[in-house]
Amino acid sequence: MPTVVNSLAATQNVSRTVSVALPGRAYDILLGPGQLGQGGRLIAGRLGKGRCGIVTDANVAAYHLGELEASLKAEGRWKGSIVLPAGEASKSFSQLAPLCEQLLEMELERGDMVVALGGGVIGDLAGFAASILRRGVRFVQVPTSLLAQVDSSVGGKTGINTPQGKNLIGTFHQPSLVIIDTDVLETLPDRELRAGYAEVAKYGLLGNADFFDWLEANASKLFDGDLPARLHAIETSVAMKARIVIADEREAGERALLNLGHTFGHALEAWTGYSDRLLHGEGVSIGMCLAFRLSEKLKLCAPGTAARVTAHLAAAGLPTRISDIPGGEMPTPARLLQLMEQDKKVQDGLLTFVLVRGIGQAFVTRDVGRDDVAAFLDENIGAQA
Incomplete structure (x- = not known):
């Protein structure tokens, strides 16, 4: 520890x-x-x-x-x-x-x-x-x-x-x-501060529901420059990451949980050409919302969980949907899926997702079929609500 x-x-x-x-x-x-x-x-x-x-x-x-x-x-x-x-x-x-x-x-x-x-x-x-x-x-x-x-x-x-x-x-x-x-x-x-906040929220969402509760009540203090709030958010985040790294330095197991939202987010970053259209934290924000929506769609977590996460990240000034990416043009499901299949965590051709059973209850799975992912992306590309 x-x-x-x-x-x-x-x-x-x-x-x-x-x-x-x-x-x-x-x-x-x-x-x-x-x-x-x-x-x-x-x-x-x-x-x-x-x-x-x-x-x-x-x-x-x-x-x-x-x-x-x-x-x-x-x-x-x-x-x-x-x-x-x-x-x-x-x-x-x-x-x-x-x-x-x-x-x-x-x-x-x-x-x-x-x-x-x-x-x-x-x-x-x-x-x-x-x-x-x-x-x-x-x-x-x-x-x-x-x-x-x-x-x-x-x-x-x-x-x-x-x-x-x-x-x-x-x-x-x-x-x-x-x-x-x-x-x-x-x-x-x-914009950079808010993009970084996505990674702070990630720690609550993947394994610390109490921390996410605290963020819902105190995130505005962090953005306003309140030093105790910033110290608490940063210290809690790095202590969680340190614990996970000590347990699984080379991402053979538990460390993969730190990729909550990243399978979707990295694909969106690659699609935008690693440009200022989408900062890394913004991609993670959209990706986490997609991970919670997919978890709900698969009936892994209670209805309304994704809406709570989306509302908090939106209140933090972060994009929460693919359609929030500026520039007008939207990716095709096939292109995003192709980019997701280049993810480092792909094994034996199977996509690796971090999904959730609730806030603070993330887990790693390779049981989501390619066709199901393609259909889910098709539903979410261009979605406004």
């Missing part, structure tokens, strides 16, 4: 620590305000010797790169910084190769580390580069988006996208440290 240090009732100036106690690869998640300016000290104090090469994107660099560089320089740890284009398109072979070459030009050694400063795109890409650089160097996650803070920075999944699908090329490479500064959320665009 993950260790959570400091109670939720602690003062808002006290940082929290969640430990991911993987044998031989244990690391801490440090959470609280003001962490970025302490990054150099935190890295030096916990990880010992080693120089740091920062990887970030142009949007994040404008706000936060200088502060992290200064903290690393103060400890004599900064080796250089690489600024990549912002956006999902950077998770590609075309960016991976030059990134690896630039890191090698820094003369980073096996005892050094890559520091990923950014959202999920930077974390996935920089973590992948670290996993193959000199056959593996350490890396530190410094997530700057809500989505990365609660999900992608924890657990060691790294990777890039291809035209065939999302995250189909990658590795498992655990970070050595995760530093979550809640202050950086103040510079996050509102």
